[in-house]
Amino acid sequence: MMDELLTPAEMSEADRLAIAGGPSNGYGLMCRAGAAIAAAILARYPASRHFHVLCGPGNNGGDGLVVARLLADAGCPVTAYQDDSPRPGTDAAMALAALELRTRPLEVFYAGGDDLVVDAMFGAGLTRPLQGNFARAVERANASGAAVLAVDLPSGLSGDSGQVLGGIAIRADMTVTFFRRKPGHLLLPGRSLCGETVVADIGIADEALTTIGPKLWQNNPRLWQMHLPRPTENGHKYSRGHVASFSGGPSATGAARLAAMAAARAGAGAVTVVSPGSAMSVNAAHLTAIMLRRADRVDELADFVNSRKVAGAVIGPGFGVGEHCRNFVSALNRLRGEEVLGLVLDADALTSFEEEPEALFALLAKGTSSVQPAVLTPHEGEFGRLFPDLAGAMRSKVERAREAASRCTSVVILKGPDTVVASPDDRAVINAHASPYLATAGSGDVLAGLVAGFLAQGMPSFEAACAAVWIHGDCSLRFGPGLTADDLPGLIPTTLRQLVGT
Incomplete structure (x- = not known):
């Protein structure tokens, strides 16, 4: 190796x-x-x-x-x-x-x-x-x-x-x-x-x-393949992990559904789009294998997570920026400790804390000794808003991602054509297994859902993030020109079959 x-x-x-x-x-x-x-x-x-x-x-x-x-x-x-x-x-x-x-x-x-x-x-x-x-x-x-x-x-x-x-x-x-x-x-x-x-x-x-x-590697299945989940003969849908993907309002529902489908294709046994009441009919019109649940308030969110054995959550894709998002992130992070909930923060969930990133870091630091780290998936723009002193620096992208992971006590996926995944314990990988066609709207939502799907099935956070990044890239290489984010979830099973067999 x-x-x-x-x-x-x-x-x-x-x-x-x-x-x-x-x-x-x-x-x-x-x-x-x-x-x-x-x-x-x-x-x-x-x-x-x-x-x-x-x-x-x-x-x-x-x-x-x-x-x-x-x-x-x-x-x-x-x-x-x-x-x-x-x-x-x-x-x-x-x-x-x-x-x-x-x-x-x-x-x-x-x-x-x-x-x-x-x-x-x-x-x-x-x-x-x-x-x-x-x-x-x-x-x-x-x-x-x-x-x-x-x-x-x-x-x-x-x-x-x-x-x-x-x-x-x-x-x-x-x-x-x-x-x-x-x-x-x-x-x-x-x-x-x-x-x-x-x-x-x-x-x-x-x-x-x-x-x-x-503590730095080129991202390769040899690093995490043994952690990929495999169903057991006596398993059931909830033992394979239940993922919640949080939707925005009526005009911003597609991103959460992309994340949800990616989580399902990653092997999660049950996936639910958690939607505000105003977007229930829009989401219902597009969902079949993915379930739907209404949650407008934090108490409704908590009741759902507690009652339905949710093991992984992804929030941010199309959710909306502001106090409502911050409140949901705070509630999910609290449940992360209480319910052993794998948590992925993407897009709007990151931008919602751009004015007070230290508040997010303080949230994520609570209870990290007993639960898996959360996973943050910023592109360079979102990274710059959360870590302004690290953005645009001539320092190595690896050093910047490592410093960010340490600061927020979370795994950080710093996205781009040379995506870096960094863990709070200083481990990091550089991913070179991807196609330029992956630079298309919605592909990041699919990546976030992949991570959540693996977390819900019990993969450690760092390995789940590394696996998701590589598999995401492999799907883009399989498809080639004309790729859209809608194409990616359907390609995941082919890659997984080669990694874990039938």
């Missing part, structure tokens, strides 16, 4: 542990890295007219110098470029000494459209913008039309955040990294700048992960 994601600092520690444990020293690891890159180049780009290797002064440049030597040994026409020689005594200095070619300055680099450019200037550890000849080399490489292979991470990208540092970065067709991916390989815009990412084995033992203890 290679789902773990390592920050640049954690990867440096993995290198250190590998060197300390032997038998390879630092230069030995560098030679293995260079060999893996050269093998990828010769397998993928053997017909390139010329091979240009752009080298920085550190270990990334040392990897490039090894690549240049191996390509030359293979009879390839190759030029290595380097402005500053590595510090004496370093692994990169040893790589330069072993290179029989004479390096040329970066300022003379020029590539044609039939060439291959190897970007070995800076890897995942870069913390400042590219300048001078490095920046100009990136501009020429991007404009050349040549294929580009990046070593570890395209130069100019942050390995932590996937952000471009200073406005310019290599656009790679392929990236070869080592041992494990970094967050910058999956977070945007880094993901789109890496091209195909290949993880090469250079001899670092998996035991290093035990020492490092990473």
Whole structure:
């Protein structure tokens, strides 16, 4: 399993542990890295007219110098470029000494459209913008039309955040990294700048992960598949979980029904749309397998939850913003502790607290030692209203989601094309399994309902959120162009069948 994601600092520690444990020293690891890159180049780009290797002064440049030597040994026409020689005594200095070619300055680099450019200037550890000849080399490489292979991470990208540092970065067709991916390989815009990412084995033992203890993963069924609910032969509809989806008024009922259908497709044995009296007839006209219950007041809500064994609730999709919503959220959160109720807050339930987010956080913090955390599903706009000091920051999206999860003692699904799921205990995943067609009105309502459906069946909050995000994305990949939110619930069973069998 290679789902773990390592920050640049954690990867440096993995290198250190590998060197300390032997038998390879630092230069030995560098030679293995260079060999893996050269093998990828010769397998993928053997017909390139010329091979240009752009080298920085550190270990990334040392990897490039090894690549240049191996390509030359293979009879390839190759030029290595380097402005500053590595510090004496370093692994990169040893790589330069072993290179029989004479390096040329970066300022003379020029590539044609039939060439291959190897970007070995800076890897995942870069913390400042590219300048001078490095920046100009990136501009020429991007404009050349040549294929580009990046070593570890395209130069100019942050390995932590996937952000471009200073406005310019290599656009790679392929990236070869080592041992494990970094967050910058999956977070945007880094993901789109890496091209195909290949993880090469250079001899670092998996035991290093035990020492490092990473808490960030690429979202993958291996992380949560064992928690997916499976019905028992002697079960009944309420033992499979009852979900309540809370509807808005007559002109805003569709979102709650989308969430309700997603919860049902996720396997919940019973699902009820809880509706204001004014919208009962509208909802009744559209519901068949989904039940309907009226609740205009908090006491009616509580009576329903208590009497009908409700195990999961989703509120926010189309519900309406304001005091009424805040009162319902408060009541549901109280019942979360009393009735072991899985709670999902989406859309209007989040926006209703934008003027007083600390009031929401205080609510959610009550009783969290004995019940599952609630799940919040904000997109960037809603996130910015709840966590204004974290919005738009150059910090990693993972760091922002983790800080938010800690602050609200809840699991946070920070949605987007690079959705991050973060838990209050610091665990997090980055999801790359989704289609751009998922960016359509109502898809978030389906996601919220999926989470609620899994919570009602007893899945832990973090695993339920991760599973819902991946399955939601898988449905979008199955459908493709023309996808609307109405299409998503019907696709859920096909994905679930492949995950849990029949």
